Amino acid sequence: MNIQNLTKRVMLATFNTSVWRARKFDTRATEEVEANHDTKDIGRFNKKLLTEGATSYKEVCAIANRARAYFDAHSLDYDQLGVRLLPTDIYMEVADRQRQFQDEFTAATTVFISDYPRLKEEARNALNGLFDDADYPTQAELAKKFGMRLAVLPFPDASQFDIALPDNVLDGLKADIDSRVLGAVKTANDDLVGRLFEAVQHFANRLYGATNVRLDVADKVRELSALLPKLNFSGDPALTHILDETRQHLTAYSGLDLRNSSDLRKQVADKAMEIEAQMAAFMGGPPASQVAAVPTSPMFDLLIA
Structure with missing residues (x-):
């Protein structure tokens, strides 16, 4: 196996997506549960910040999951966490498809952020006394919490390692x-x-x-x-x-x-x-x-x- 030839036929690749989690640890609710049951450190109460009817948010998450599944299926295991191998024979196909995912993701995120004030009011009613305005970022802050990126690096080549x-x-x-x-x-x-x-x-x-x-x-x-x-x-x-x-x-x-x-x-x-x-x-x-x-x-x- 010619190692130099291999380094021309494969790349290291990472694919990252970021999505607002829409969950929050509630200290007060956790303390209330512990007090009601006279116990300590038995769990953590994490609130869902959006209701089940938040379809625009679910669509953003679904696109991110589909993009991740596609990348994993069209790349190979590597020894380093978060990094996979992407053969050059399939790179153009993967890059084109990920650009499509990026466009879908951006469009869906725009819809969600536009819908966010309404969804926040729905959550206010659903959470009742557990609602806390401080749990919710502004729309401008929210926009920064969403992203998608495919990045590649050269495969290790000892012949080019000269230090x-x-x-x-x-x-x-x-x-x-x-x-x-x-x-x-x-x-x-x-x-x-x-x-x-x-x-x-x-x-x-x-x-x-x-x-x-x-x-x-x-x-x-x-x-x-x-x-x-x-x-x-x-x-x-x-x-x-x-x-x-x-x-x-x-x-x-x-x-x-x-x-x-x-x-x-x-x-x-x-x-x-x-x-x-x-x-x-x-x-x-x-x-x-x-x-x-x-x-x-x-x-x-x-x-x-």
Whole structure:
């Protein structure tokens, strides 16, 4: 694996959203509860500052959640908290979609802030004696509490690490960087394969156990088969083979094809188990979060023998 080539094919990326929490710890209410129950430090009373009818606020939060889910799905695990790997092959697609999310988020935030005075009055009535005007920022202050940003940085490249240290120390640091890079590639590839493993396992189990196959049975595997090759920045031959096998053998048939033929269902399910075994071997074992249901197939006996 050529580390220099890798650094040209992937970036470090962060995606941050900020949203006003619309909740507040109420000291007085907490003390009242403790006094009524003659106890101390048993909990904290956090008020919801908006009512359930605050749909404009909920829409802002929903867009932020969708944007986060999209970013996580189109990037890969990295060893550093809050940072993910974003392959260059998918960067333009992700950047364009995040700009759309940003526009939606900004528009929804504008609607919410305009609606804020009315929602505050609704909360005043709903909270009754618990309402405190000091809990609510002004509209100008509120606007600063919302944001969305995608940021990228270069992937670590030891060959570009040139600082004023003795050569023997610098060489050691470069070797450590290269080691961490290879570890990061392993983490990312395991993330990629782990996603596919879960979908393929579920797909196989549905085919083995179903007497009435749903037409969307292969949708998740088909979706990942289109996405994951764009995330395969390392070009690992074993990983590439797994992705090719999945696309060729598991997404070639429609849900209707699989529903209408029990022989085809078994053939495809057996192939899915085969590919599942390849993925487990690639990762050094199934993902820890996966506990496979036992399919009624001879292939399963072969795999666990």
